[in-house]
Amino acid sequence: MAQDAGRPGVHENDPANPQANGKFDYNLHAPEGANKKRKILGRGQGSGRGTTSGKGNKGQKSRSGGKTYAGFEGGQMPLYRRLARRGFSNHPFKKTFQIVNLGQINKRFADGETVDGLSLYDRGLIKGRKKGGVFSADFPVKILGNGDLTKKLVFKIGIAPARCAVSGSAKEKIQKSGGELV
Numbered sequence: 259m260a261q262d263a264g265r266p267g268v269h270e271n272d273p274a275n276p277q278a279n280g281k282f283d284y285n286l287h288a289p290e291g292a293n294k295k296r297k298i299l300g301r302g303q304g305s306g307r308g309t310t311s312g313k314g315n316k317g318q319k320s321r322s323g324g325k326t327y328a329g330f331e332g333g334q335m336p337l338y339r340r341l342a343r344r345g346f347s348n349h350p351f352k353k354t355f356q357i358v359n360l361g362q363i364n365k366r367f368a369d370g371e372t373v374d375g376l377s378l379y380d381r382g383l384i385k386g387r388k389k390g391g392v393f394s395a396d397f398p399v400k401i402l403g404n405g406d407l408t409k410k411l412v413f414k415i416g417i418a419p420a421r422c423a424v425s426g427s428a429k430e431k432i433q434k435s436g437g438e439l440v
Contacts, residue, residue: 354397355423356384360431361405374414375399375422395421403427410436 299311313320329336363373366381376393378384386395398421401413413432415422424432424439432439 355400356395356397357400357402358383359402359404360407360428363401363411364405364407364409367409367411369409370411371409372412372414398423401425401428403431407431407435407437412438412440414440 297307297312298305299307302308310320318324318326329338331337358378362383363378366383367373367377371377375384375386375395376388378399379386379388379393379395384395384399385397386393400423401415402425411432413422413424415424429439
């Protein structure tokens with residue numbers, strides 16, 4: 259090692275030498291090309307971005323505030339309005355549930371506890387809002403039978419804040435484990 263002391267680049271990757279490769283606390287900078295200068299427009303011919311400022315010549319898009327909406331066809335009746343709306347969409351009527359499996363409930367609840375919307379929310383299994391002591395779930399909750407239930411739990415289902423539902427297989431597993439549905 260002693261004979262290499264004078265050669266440049268010998269200790270560059272040495273973790274014991276903090277000054278290796280110019281890595282000082284005051285010598286930090288962003289990688290090459292990470293920070294770009296802002297393009298300054300409309301400052302005369304000599305700037306290279308004068309006259310039309312990179313917007314082409316004339317027309318709606320060269321004017322300030324001159325924007326068009328998606329699907330605009332220059333004033334022609336756009337395609338999405340030319341075509342007829344046909345068929346039925348169930349989207350406005352669909353029901354969305356927050357799904358909770360029995361395996362998740364088994365992990366987060368102790369024997370003899372009550373499972374309802376608020377207790378599911380407190381343990382992070384469903385999403386909702388709690389304001390002034392009043393809880394409301396974002397979507398109705400459905401308890402599915404995936405996983406094993408080994409604890410006796412009391413399930414309070416169908417109570418307003420969470421609007422819960424239970425699948426058939428989940429009901430069977432709850433009853434087998436000695437729990438009850440209220």
